[in-house]
Amino acid sequence: MFDILKILITFILTGFVGVFISHKFQQKNNQNQLRIKKAEKKAAELKAIRDNFEKLSSERIYRTRQIISSINEKSLTDKEREGYQDSVIDWNKNLNAMFFDLSSHKLYEFAIRIEIDVHNELATAHLEIKKEIKNNKSVIPADLVMALKSTNRAYESARKVTKSLTDIADNRWDEIKDYDSEPLTYSNIHQASTITLLIALFHKSPLRLRINRSRLNR
The missing domain is CATH 1.20.120 (Four Helix Bundle (Hemerythrin (Met), subunit A))
Structure with a gap:
């Protein structure tokens, strides 16, 4: 009984968190569209x-x-x-x-x-x-x-x-x-894709490259 209740609570919380995060992303996206x-x-x-x-x-x-x-x-x-x-x-x-x-x-x-x-x-x-x-x-x-x-x-x-x-x-x-992008810097290099990092290795001015902006920071 306890296990079923635990599963049920976990399911509800997971659903709630998912809806909350989705709502936040949608809200951010709407705000970004208005700014654009x-x-x-x-x-x-x-x-x-x-x-x-x-x-x-x-x-x-x-x-x-x-x-x-x-x-x-x-x-x-x-x-x-x-x-x-x-x-x-x-x-x-x-x-x-x-x-x-x-x-x-x-x-x-x-x-x-x-x-x-x-x-x-x-x-x-x-x-x-x-x-x-x-x-x-x-x-x-x-x-x-x-x-x-x-x-x-x-x-x-x-x-x-x-x-x-x-x-x-x-x-x-x-x-x-x-x-929707930002300049590649030492502080955000961990967000760069593998392809971007490979290009940066051979690029004359790697800090002029751009990466996708983190959706949480938009």
Whole structure:
């Protein structure tokens, strides 16, 4: 009788422990999936911010260079003037929203860089262009040279910002891709598979290898 009771208690406890562990793993897995989805959403948002900045800055810089060239050649058309004005309006209209989006991703330093190194340079060029169009006088070469130099500096800065945002977005995608793994270290080498250990023996930089993250540590 005692043996049967012992077996019954053992069976119940084993089942309970199994259900408990299964529940914990499922709970962890659900939490991980939520984290991954959130990280994917953030990475996609940053890519969209980058694309929007690249589109707006490219259009503004192109139109600025175009109108400088046309004024210099005394061949400015109404279509070119309207295209330039539209690019200025689009840029200014989206600037604050862009700053807010960058700040929400804890990238406020990029908002500052865009304002100082891109927007202010384009604003300097705009003042000279506006003066020439408004006064409708003969072109002062020095003014246009300054406007073109400001535009070129804005272009270089915009290019660097775009590259930096691209690198950050790519790193975030890599973090998502590598979420279920971790770098091979001396502290987790016991978790590495036999194949990974064999590869590490002949690998030039074995600590650059990755192993599956322990499910209990996810």
